[in-house]
Amino acid sequence: MNPHSLFSPADPRRPVRPAARDLQLLGPYQLLQRLGSDRSTQLWRVRPEADRPASSTDLLLLPVANGAQPLAEGVAPARLSALPPDGLLRGRRVDLGPAGHGCHLAGVSGLTLLERLGPEGGPVPSPADWVAWMAEMLDHLASLHEAGLRPPGLSGHTVLVEPGGRIRLIGIELAREMDPRGEGRREDLLLAGLLLHRGLAGRWALDEPDLPRAAQRLEREIVRLGWALPQPLPAALRALANRAIDHDPARRPLSARSLAQALRGWLDSHRAQRPDPLERLLDQVPTAGVLPAHADLPEHLAALNRLEGQRIDAWIVCLFDEPALAFELLRGLGAVGLAGQVQPDEIATLRRAVQLVGLHGVRQAAQGLRPWPGALDHTAAQSLAHRLAQASRAAHLAERLCPADHDGEAAGLLALLQALGELLLAYHFPEAQRQIEALTQSTAPLPSGLRPLTLEAAAQAVIGTSPQALAQGLARHWGLNEALQHAMQPLPSDRPVRAPETRLDTLRCAASAAGELAAGTPPQTVEQRFQRALGWTRGEASRAVAALTLAH
Known part of the structure; x- marks a missing residue:
């Protein structure tokens, strides 16, 4: 094939997968998938022709024929070896014949920034996470600049996020000499600013994914972060990001190192101003309680009084209607050290808590609950009431849907615990909850390629942690065992349900x-997902919902 046909820039949001019947070859490499390209470089997932395993994690970075090129002889290896090793992913400079030179990286672990921002890249990074990545990338870029070198290109496909979160620049073997006037330094810094903008804005500046081309357009066009962003953005960070791509070069940061220091300064200030949400929660619980008593608590206590002398099972079902009381009993079980004294494949249960304190103890625990609705305003109280009702309904359904040879009460308790994170958000962080809802339930049209955030991503953006992390942190504080902490995480709704092993x-x-x-x-949807795992008969989920509706 004509090697120059590889080098026409393509939209990096649309990776190319060659058909099996038309495999693309370049020298000794089979080109499997184009991961990104711009006017300077292309990145391909490749398989060496002599070694064709079932899957490959090898990458090949190529300079684009009509873009900036490294010197013909390349940078002296001694200069490259003197560079700090941590932030530069080492590869091998390879001769590709008429196509020039490339950089082969074998056994790469991680995702490029472009992949990380894609639909299969995982949760959307919070502004703080993105800023931390950009600061680390700028440190590595500064090390190159201070050695008188430039990367072959700086774009979403030339920066790697490793599984542990470390940032690496790739393609250093194709590094270029810095020009005497330092124009390359200013260009690289502008490209870094455009990458910073992309992660915060949720879209490419000027809708141009080719960063070198976007940088040229900034000579005659002005770009600012908009106000309809996928995640809330503090004003100080907005100002830093806008300055990094300012239309006037004199107002931009002076160097990669100075921009990295500015971003880290904002990050330190941001973290200092926002205390750890779990610490804040644990500080509030002694005075505000875990949750307030339900508005119907007197009615629920009357029902418990009528059950005196009956089997504990009847009490448990009644407690499902009062999640605050159920959690208080569970907390009491942890306080006396019994919650952790169960077998590894078991969990502490409400039955054990009721057996410990008796009906009199249940009444005392109920009297210690904060009255409804605590410090919440009317809107926040309505939101919490809705979530409490949903959690109670889930507990009753879990008891009905649990296989007959398993403990239905334990399944109901787990359903309450799986809802605990959202209940804590609604009660202890009502303002944050409103912001999170706005991010997850956007009704306004979103720019192409953007979607409303997941609950986890929105919570990370607003309070810096997920609802499940809050719930698990509280469970640890109560002394609940690890088995229960694991089981209180709901199964991901976007993944297939595997057959239970325990x-x-x-x-x-x-x-x-x-x-x-x-x-x-x-x-019907739930039944399709869980029927095989739970051994349900056809229509069992619908019958359980109908039966619960009649019972209540």
Whole structure:
């Protein structure tokens, strides 16, 4: 094939997968997938022709024929070896014949920034996470500049995010000499500013994914971060990001090192101003309680009084309607050290808590709850009431849907615990909850390629942690065992449900199914996901929902 046909820049948002019948070859490499390209470089996932395993993690970075080129002889290896090793992913400079030179990277672990921002890249990075990545990238860029060198290109496909979160620049073997006037330094810094903008804005500046081309357009066009952003953005960070791509070069940062220091300064200030949300929660619980008593608490206590002398099972079902009381009993179990004294595949249960304190103890625990609605205003109280009702419904459904040879009460408790994170958000962080809802339920049209955030991503953006992390942190504080902490995480709704391997897995599965039903997922959809894992008969989810509706 004509090697120059590889080098026409393509939109890096649309990776190319060659058909099996038309495999693209370049020297000894089979080109499998183009991961990104711009006017300077292209990055390909490749397989060496002599070694064709079932999958490959090898990458090949190529300079584009009509873009900036490294010197013909390349930079002296001694100069490259003197560079700091941590932030530069080492590869091998390879001769590709008429196509020139490339950089082969074998066994690469991680995702490029472009992949990380793609639909399969995982949760959207919070502004703080993105700023930390950019600061680290700028440090590596500064090391190159201070050695009188430039990377072959700086774009979303030439920066790697390793599994542990470390940032690496790739293609250093194709590094270029810095020009005497330092124009290359200013260009690299502008490209870094455009990358910073992309992660914060959720879209490419000027809708141009080719960063060198976008940098040229900035000579005659002005770009600022808009106000309709995918995640909330503090004013100080907005100002830093806008300055990095300012139309006037004199107003931009002087060097990669200075921009990295400015971003880290903002990051340190941001973290100092926002205390750890779990610490804040644990500080509030002694005075505000875990949750306030339900508005219907007197009615629920009357029902408990009528059950005196009956089997504990009847008490437990009644406690499902009062999550605050159920959590208080569970906390008490942890306080006396019994919650952790169970077998690894079991969990502490409400039955054990009720057996410990008796009906009199349950009444005392109820009297210690904060009255409804605590310090919440009317809107926040309505939001919490809705979530409490949904959690109670999930607990009742979990008990009904649990396989007959398993503990339905334990499944109901897990359903309550799987809802605990969102309940804590609604009660202890009501303002943050409103922001999170706005990010996850956007009704306004979003720019092409953007979607409303997931609950986890939105919570990370607003308070710096996820609802599940809050719930698990509180469970650890109570002394609940690791088995329960694991089981209180609902199964991801976007992944297939695997067959449970233990009894506890089965309880977690039943609780997750109940949670999806209580949230309004159609029973047919839930049944398709969980039928095989829980051994349901056809229509069992629909019958459970109908029976619960009649009972209440």
